[in-house]
Amino acid sequence: MSTLHADHAPSGGTYADRYVAAAHFRDRDHEFESVKMGVWLFLSTEILLFAGMFVGYAILRMLHPEAFIAGSGKLSTFWGLLNTVVLLISSWTVAMAVRSAQLGKQGALQFHLIVTNLCATAFVVIKLVFEYYPKWQEGKLPGKWFSYPYAVDPSEPLWWGIYFGSTAIHATHVIIGMGLLTWLLIRARKGHFGPHHYTAVEGVGLYWHIVDMVWIFLFPLLYLIH
Amino acid sequence: MSSHADPHAHAADHPRTHGHWNPHTHVVVSARTLTSVLVILLVFTFLTVGAAKAEQFVMYTIGFPLPGWVNVAVALSIAVVKAVLVAMFFMQLKYDNPMNSLVMIFCLMALASFLGFTMLDLGQRNSIYPFKSEYIVPGGTGIKGDGPIATLARQKAIQDGTYDPEHAAHAHKFIPPGQDDGPGSSAQRSRPLKGLTLPELGAAPPAKHAEHSEHGKPEPAPAGGH
């Protein structure tokens, strides 16, 4: 399927050096810029997807402020904070991964991708084991599953709907990101990325930053209400 | 989107080789910048937690009733600063084609319109005819019309004999002893609350009216029923 053009592609070098843009682009930079713009448009759709959760949050908090305070009080700020730190570090490593790819440092690229993926795994594990599971056991669940007998506000099930809804959609994005990072790592090990071709690293990196950015807003809005 | 948005799109017809290198397209951000940004982000993360604790201290320990918007305003300002840092440096918008920033700006304008107008409506719905928000009952009438789910959950626990009144009066966040006289909800307490009367069986917990709970109220409650 892959064909290389003999006139323009140097015979030697890595896959990334030999890469030639798809036929409808002028050159690799043209392709890179176009893909990047596509990724930014995709990111804006992601932001507007989460916008729904944020608007739902704002309206329901406006209607039932006490329920949100009571519900937020039952979250563990420690785990939330730890998860924020984990995600921020992963955001840094993915930025470093892009930098490594730009500089052609294959080892550093793989290292940063692995660390990012480990952080992502840590995030999901913390979320599931230390946050979701205890709450599930106590019955602090959304809507009709709510069975926690010690609620202090009758609207608390709504709060749990917002909490689980927004964090679950966010966690889904983290898990998708883990898949993408793994894909990047496999390609990086094959030497697919270099200073002249790192479009995929850049795109996934941007996606990962948006996931981080959403959490930057979710953390104070969910955990730090009083 | 204006005509000068993309100066490169119809520039000279570049040969589609790998050699074309636009320094504006590929900016390598220095590791020092990235690391500094990470450090700032971490500092801001702890700052936002610290600010929330400080607000609690002011409200519950000193007893000064902060208005509800302070919590949201502080949390969101810090989050916005963090998000801007991530966008500018990690996501490289500072160095990038301005078109991508424009995409983000349009996206945020759509978000602002979504949030703004929805809140305008649901926040002002009772401003002319007060009855228009009366139907918003805390906790609702229940799925089968037999009471809020939180109340039903408590009833069920009492029937099952798993209800522990001691536990109900305790909560999960640590607040130093002797400082529990503030008007916070029980979720803020680690010790038995003085004077807490458990809601009567079968009835919704006492509704907390806007007049009585200045603290922790992020927005004026439209459901307050003036």
Added chain:
Amino acid sequence: MTTITSPHAGHGDHGGHHDHDVSYLHPKGGIWTTIWDWASTIDHKKIGVMYLVAILFMFFLGGMAAIAVRLELMEPTREVTVAGKNVVTGQLLAFGQSLQKGNENYNRMFTLHGAIMVFMVIVPSVPASLGNFLLPLMLGAKDVAFPRLNLLSWYVYVLGSIFAVAAIIMGGVDTGWTFYTPYSTTTDVEGNMAYWRIVSMILAAFILGFSSIFTGLNFVVTVHKLRAPGMGWFDMPLFVWGIYGAAIIQVLATPVIGITLLLLIFERLFRIGIFDPAMGGDPVLFQHFFWFYSHPVVYVMILPGMAIINEIIAVYSRKRIFGYRAVAFSTLAIAAISFIVWGHHLFTSEGEVAAVVFSAITFLVAIPSAIKVFNWIATLYKGSIRLTTPMLYALGFLFLFTIGGLTGLPLGTLSVDLHLHDSYFVVAHFHYVMMGSTIIAFIGGIHHWWPKMFGRMYNEFFAKIGFWLVFIGFNVTFFPQFMMGAHGMPRRYASYTDEFLIYHQISTIGSWVLLVGFLVHLFVFIHSLLAGRLAPPNPCGGLTLEWTDAASPPIEHNFHHEPVVNHGPYDYDDVFPKQADPKEFPMPAPLPAGARAH
């Protein structure tokens, strides 16, 4: 992005497995090879044709539902006592069962009609079919920016449509296409097969949203990055501007319907209570969520329709479009305003303060819309008008869109809308805009670009007969609905009082005329494919790149050489003055070979 493709397509160094100078329609081999070639194609032209076929099929399904709705309304569905005897009337859709069954089936029928027509026909109609086919051709590009994403969007569209059809098979959805809560959240018994049909329909709309986002994202990047050398923003054909405006809305609005429908599914399956007052939530919140998407999306429907009208009117008037920049900017203005007016769909349920604000902003939409209409009329003035089928459709559009647009003004007026809300006046208004404008423009556009897409001319005589049937049928169907709506006939009822009988009967008869008109067009298309005479490259004398630089039908890679733009899309006076005889009919002579060589 792993495939490394040749930079010099069409120079014979591509492995030799296909010849680049043949038409994109040329079969690649046997039947299975050809089917696989189409199913795996990343050629925007084939994807456009595949979309066209899929959309026309869904249009047929939605149209059948509409015919059923109109048939049911031929008589009121009710039980009356005549001379001491109970007489049941108008229970066609009950299939001999109870009156209630008839009402339920009526509800399902209009929901199917609405959901299919909105999500599966009108939203993707022009952008996904004609837009996909024409956008790269008009920009002088070899393909859209992300061809694989483009193919994916078609499969996602098909997947979404399958979910919708599954919902029909499971018993049909009776919530109305808007999925308002609590109809969509608390109906049906859990554990029953029927419980899942609404979930299936909601999932269908959710999935179709992805298809829409992919298309929109692709088009925005294509317009920004893939314009031919020499083509600035204001050298683009106005068709591209319209598609571009719609694509921006698709990208920015569709994610919100995604999260809305997701929350709706959570609401139905888990009762999380966000939209449920029984749980402390707010049903009006759902309406805000829904219309934040669904209002902008009516401009996703109309902007591409307007885009087609620009091209048709300019070509068949042989005149530079009047006020190019005003039309281009009005497109963007409509796109921008579309995000701040959604509240006029909930005047009766939202608070007064927001209603007043939304009503005031709503009138802003009239300004750019009127700019467009005035500019089209000014373009017609002293033009060399040829009344071909596409031109008839464009003039029909002007007529119907003006009615549809002007009847929008009373609906945007808060006090009047409280009377007209949820009446047939609303039904008539949005049918004049969605069908009378978008679908009419779509069919006109199909006729206009038919020779380019399939390389064959169609029978002008029968196409015109089709037009007149559609045009007359449409007005007979929907104009009476304005009258009965103003008299108080509510929408979504199978029953009505006797005073509305005559309006409903006229309307139903009109729907049959409309059906015949569409069947004539179907016949024209099939006849053209089987026996139409071969089309020259530029049968209509257009100046946009798809006419001047591409064959009919275009070759696989669109152009033999990358086109260089050296004239505007509507410079008829400069490029070939007096070439075509305005009286020539049905089509002028093709462009002389050297016509654009300067």
